[in-house]
Amino acid sequence: MVLDLLLIALAITVDPLPIMAFALVVSSARGVWKGLVFILAWLACLVAVIAIVLTVTDGQPPPPRSPPGIAGLAAKLVIGLGLVFYGLHRRRLMNAGAPPTGSATPLGPDVPGGPSDSTDSRKDPGSLWAAAGLAVLVQPWGLVAAGATTVLEANTSHTSTYVALFGFCFLATASLLAAELYIVFAPEVAHDRLMRLRGWLEGHQQQAIVVICLVLGLWLTGKSIYQLTG
Template sequence: MVLDLMLIALAITIYPLPLMAFALVVSSARGVWKGLVFVLAWLACLVAVIAAVLALTDGQPPPPRSPPGVAGPAAKLAIGIGLVFYGLHRRRLMRAPGDARSDAAEAAHGRKGRDGPSGEAAADRGEGSLWASAGLAVLVQPWGMVAAGATTVLEANAAQPATFMALFGFCLLASASLLAAELYIVFAPEVAQARLLRLRTWLTDHAEQAIVVLCLALGLWLTGKSLYQLTS
């Protein structure tokens, strides 16, 4: 369980789209506070998912051959296959000629959102901007990967203290890039904002490749691991 959680958390923390959105949030007025709200909302989502799973299982992993014990690996298998197909779909869009590729890149990078009433644009407006930052954090969560983490938490045994350390490590690692960026903003706001915007520009040109690699790698791992659990 621990290895799966750490791999999923690593994929979440280096997934490019949340960091791109965060860079825009902290570059606006009251960026430090908006960034803090963004990170707290992000963490709240992870904690809520883990708490819901533990409440569902009562903190005990289901017996291996019971229907609930089979449902967890089966759900993980479905998520893994879904991530593989999603990665292949994004790869196909990258290689598509003409307008289809351009439109796909725009949607992935959020360029259209800057011109319309998207979450990123809403983060720069009025008194509701802090709420908009929180909402944006929820929207840009890679929910497929978070769902994979939830299926892994089904195996958690709340009676063991090491389990809570693993779950805490999952939340911390999954948020590590955002936490590091927020701390950078706090201690060096002007320099951090400029560098984060440059990072966002770089990610805009490389986000598609990163998404494809992450989805394929994690999807193949989850597929193989769940097949092993179901057949062993």
């Protein structure tokens, strides 16, 4: 469980779409406060999903061959296959020279971007509530769902489980936390670099999404098949 959670959290934290959205938020008016609200809403989603799963399982993993245990592995297998197929689909579109923009993906909705966004990055994108809503919108729900199926294996009678769950939430938020601290302690430099990073991600987000989907999807698929047939 621990390794799966760490891999999923790593995939979440390097997902380019939330980083692009966060860079726009913290570069706007009252960006520090909006960034904080964005992070709190982001964390709230992760904690809520974990809490729901632990409530359903009562903090105890289902027996390996029980119907709930098999259903959890089947769900993880479906998510893994979905990520693989989507990664291959996205790769075909990218190779055809027509990558999708502004559409929903397993990693979250695409963040509209372009030169006009970068040059007008200090325009206020909305209120604090809008920043919180954006955090929920760009949450990579496909990856969060993969994390939820992994949390089914959590045993809350062990202290190490809480450490693993905390590590999952922290690592999944690490890139956002780093950007927030950067904008707090070096606002001018951070703004310029975050905008350059956002511009670079706009040109490479398709490749990143394909890699994340294929690597994580193959891992979840292979492990699920092994556990179902082992």
